[in-house]
Amino acid sequence: MAAERLVVVGGDAAGMAAASHARRLKGPGELAITAFERGHFTSYSACGIPYWVGGSVDGPDALIARTAEEHRARDIDLRLRTEVTELDLDGGRVRTRDLDNGGQESWTGFDKLVLATGARPIRPPLPGIDAPGVHGVQTLDDGQALLDSLTAAEGRRAVVIGAGYIGVEMAEALINRGYRVTVLEAREQPMSTLDPDMGALVHEAMCGLGIETVRGAAVTAVLTDASGRARAVATQDAEYPADVVVLGMGVRPETALAAAAGLPLGESGGLLTDLAMRVRGKEHIWAGGDCVEVLDLVSGRERHIALGTHANKHGQVIGANAAGGYATFPGVVGTAVSKVCDLEIARTGLLERHARAAGLRFVSVTIESTSRAGYYPGARPMHVKMLAERRTGRLLGVQIVGREGAGKRVDIAAVALTAGMTVEQMTTLDLGYAPPFSPVWDPVLVAARKATAAVREAGI
Amino acid sequence: MAAERLVVVGGDAAGMAAASHARRLKGPGELAITAFERGHFTSYSACGIPYWVGGSVDGPDALIARTAEEHRARDIDLRLRTEVTELDLDGGRVRTRDLDNGGQESWTGFDKLVLATGARPIRPPLPGIDAPGVHGVQTLDDGQALLDSLTAAEGRRAVVIGAGYIGVEMAEALINRGYRVTVLEAREQPMSTLDPDMGALVHEAMCGLGIETVRGAAVTAVLTDASGRARAVATQDAEYPADVVVLGMGVRPETALAAAAGLPLGESGGLLTDLAMRVRGKEHIWAGGDCVEVLDLVSGRERHIALGTHANKHGQVIGANAAGGYATFPGVVGTAVSKVCDLEIARTGLLERHARAAGLRFVSVTIESTSRAGYYPGARPMHVKMLAERRTGRLLGVQIVGREGAGKRVDIAAVALTAGMTVEQMTTLDLGYAPPFSPVWDPVLVAARKATAAVREAGI
Incomplete structure (x- = not known):
C-alpha cells in the first residue's frame, strides 16, 4: 500500500x-x-x-x-x-x-x-507605507531586513507605529540599540489589549523609560526623502522624523x-x-x-x-x-504577557469592552500591591485589575501592570478562568508564600478579596 | 445591652x-x-x-x-x-x-x-540543647536573641540542625553574615518536604553555594564549653564546631x-x-x-x-x-515555596510518600526545562516533578527546583489542584508566554505532557 x-x-x-x-x-x-x-x-x-x-x-x-x-x-x-x-x-x-x-x-x-x-503585519494603505525603511517584524527575513536598515541608517531616530505587544517590544529593542524612540498610538492609551485605565499606567511607565509615547496619533503618511526612503511619519497634528519606521499595529x-x-x-x-x-x-x-x-x-x-x-x-x-491519533484543542482564555524594559504587562480573560460585548454584567476592581513582602529587598509595586460577573462572582479577567514578578502572576488567573472559578473561591487559593516571593496575601488574592466584596455589594 | x-x-x-x-x-x-x-x-x-x-x-x-x-x-x-x-x-x-x-x-x-x-520549634531532648548559643527562630524575640548571639560570638562557624524550610533559609542568612555554615540533616536528603530525588538536587545546589550539607546526620548532643555555652554539635559520626547553633527541625x-x-x-x-x-x-x-x-x-x-x-x-x-458574619476556610493543597541563596524550591500537593499513604496509585515524571526561552538572556534551568493519579490522570502534586523564575510557577499547579484538573487538561492551559517569561511550552506544560503520556502507558 x-x-x-x-x-x-x-x-x-x-x-x-x-x-x-x-x-x-x-x-x-x-x-x-x-x-x-x-x-x-x-x-x-x-x-x-x-x-x-x-x-x-x-x-x-x-x-x-x-x-x-x-x-x-x-x-x-x-x-x-x-x-x-x-x-x-x-x-x-x-x-x-x-x-x-x-x-x-x-x-x-x-x-x-x-x-x-x-x-501578516497590518499595513494601512497610507502614502509611503511601502517605502524602504518601513519594517514589519513578523518573520526572520523581516528581522534581518530591519537590522540591515538599522546598520544603514544615518541617524538614530525611530518611530514605531502602534503600541501593542509588538510595538512596545520593538520600542525596547530600539532603545537598546541607542535609538531615540517615538511610539505613535491611534487610541487613547498604549496597549489596547488592556483596559484604558491600565493602559494609562503603561503610558506613564513608558514615558519614565524615555520612550516618547503619543496617544490619539492618527498616522496619515510616511514621508520619504529624494531617494524614496522613509524620513518621517506624519500624523494629523505633527511630523515625527524617523531614520527607521517599525509597524507595530498587530497582524x-x-x-x-x-x-x-x-x-x-x-x-x-x-x-x-x-x-x-x-x-x-x-x-x-x-x-x-x-x-x-x-x-x-x-x-x-x-x-x-x-x-x-x-x-x-x-x-x-x-x-x-x-497521523490517525486523537487530540483536541479546547480553546484559550486570552492570556498574554509582555514587557517593555523592566515594565511587565499581562492580561487574561476579558477586558471591560469584551465583557460588555458578550452581554455580561460585571464588577471591576483594581488594587496596588507588591511583588514580594513589602519589607523584602526588590519588592516592586504592581497593579492588578480584576473583572467578575455580577451575581455569580465568576472570574472574567485579570490585567496586571508592574515590574519584576508581575507578568507571570497572570497564570494564576489563567488557570482559575479555565476552571470556571469564582473570585470568592480564589480568595482561599493556596498560593506559594515566602517573603522573597510574595506578600503574605498575594496581589492576586488581594484583588480577589476586593472583587468578592464588590460582587456582594453590586447585587444584580 | x-x-x-x-x-x-x-x-x-x-x-x-x-x-x-x-x-x-x-x-x-x-x-x-x-x-x-x-x-x-x-x-x-x-x-x-x-x-x-x-x-x-x-x-x-x-x-x-x-x-x-x-x-x-x-x-x-x-x-x-x-x-x-x-x-x-x-x-x-x-x-x-x-x-x-x-x-x-x-x-x-x-x-x-x-x-x-x-x-514552637522542635527541640529534641538532647544534652546541651538548651545551652546558650542554641537558637530557635519562631518569634521576633527569638530573632533578636540570635542576632545578639551572633554579635557576641567570637568565631564564624554556624551549625544548622535540620534542612527544612527554616533550616535552608537560616543557612542563607548565616552565609550572608559571613559565617561558615554546616547543615545537619537526619534524613537521606535535605528538604524532606520534597521527594528524595528532588531533595538531591537541593543538596547538590547547596554544596555549590558553599553550604556544607551533611545527610543522614543523627545529632546526639550539643557540646558546651566551660561557661556552659554551645561550642559544637555532635552526631554519631563526628563533631561540628559551632559558634552558634540554629534549630531548623520544624515546629x-x-x-x-x-x-x-x-x-x-x-x-x-x-x-x-x-x-x-x-x-x-x-x-x-x-x-x-x-x-x-x-x-x-x-x-x-x-x-x-x-x-x-x-x-x-x-x-x-x-x-x-x-462578629456574626459568615466565612469558611475550605482547606489547603500544601503549597510552599522557599529559597536558599539563588536556588528556588517549591512544592504543592502530595509527595510520593503522601500519595502512597493516602492509598493512591500514581505515576510520577520529572522534566528539565528553563525559566525563559532558552535563547533569552537569564534563562535558568528548572526541574519540575509531577505526580498524577493512574487511570483518572488527576493531578496529585508538583515539585520544582530551579533558579530565578522557578518558585512561583508552583501556583499554576496549586490552582489546578484546587480545581481538580487532570494532567491532560493542564497540557492545554493558556499560560503567559513571551521569551523573557517562558519557553514556548512552559515547564509546567512540558511536565503535564509527559505525565499525560505516563498515565496513558501505565493503565491501572
Missing part, C-alpha cells in the same frame, strides 16, 4: 510541529510528509525577533528551534523558498512556485492537508489562499476549525497557528490571537490527528 | 487578623475585644526573621505589620507580655499571668474565644492550653476545627494559624502546616464568624 500523502503549507511553529508530531506517530512508509515554506527559515521563534533586533539575543540561529536539515533528517520533505499559490481541494493538490528558480510552478498532490500560513490572519479555495473564515478573516483543529466541514484539512480563529472559553466567541504558544499546541493536535 | 466579650489568645497573624476583622464588622459598643500576647510584639512576619537575621531586612520594626498601638487605637484591648495559663471553658474565663509584674495572675471572662497560640503546634482544657487535637497535636474555623464541637471557640490542623484537599486528611499565609486567612474567617 502506498504511503498517505500529507502536505503542510507553512513551515513555522504550527506547520512544522504538526509535521514533526505526525512523523513521530507514523513512519515514512505509512505517511509521506511534504512541507512548503516561502521564507528561508523553519520552526523559528517569531516572538524572539524584538530581542534579536535589540541585541540581547544572537540571531537568527538562536531563534530557530529546528533547522530545515533536522526536519529533513526525520524524513520530512521540506521545501524552502517555495510558495503555495493555489489550493485545488477538489483535485487534492496544491500549486507551488519556486521563488529562487525563476518562479517555476508545479503541482503536488495530497491526501491530507495542513494549513499553517500564519499572519491579520494570512488566509488569502484559503479564502480563494472557499474555506470558512471568521470575522477576523481567520480560518474556522473544530476542536480537532479540522477546518470546519472538511474531513482531511486541518489548520492552526496564526491563520485560525480560536474559541475564547470566557466569552464563548471565536477570536484571532497570534501567539507562538497556541501555534505549537495546534501543531501537536494536528499532527496527532493527521 | 452590654457588649459581647471576645478574648483572643495569641497576638500574631491569626489572632490579630481575627481581632482586626471582627472589629471592622462590629464596633466596641457591640463587641469588646481583648487580646493576650506573651511576647513583646504583635502581628509580625515570622517568615521574615531569616532575612532580618541575614541582614537583608531591617528589623524588627519592618517585620511588624501592625503595632500594638495601632491595634489599641482601633479599640482592641491588647495586653503584651501577658501569658494565658489556663482556659476555664465551663466558667467562660481565661487565667493570665503578667510576665513583667512579678507574674501577677488574674481571670478574664469571655463570651467568645479565639485560640491562636501558634507553634509543632503549641496546644498545651487547649489539651489541658480537653479540646480535640489531631495526630500532630494541632487543634481540630470545622470549616468555619470553630473548634470541633464548640459553638463559641475558634482556632487558627500554626496551632491548628488544616484539611489537605488532595489527600482528604488533616495536616499541620505552619504558614503565615494560612494564619492570615484563618484570622479573616474567624473574625468574620466571631
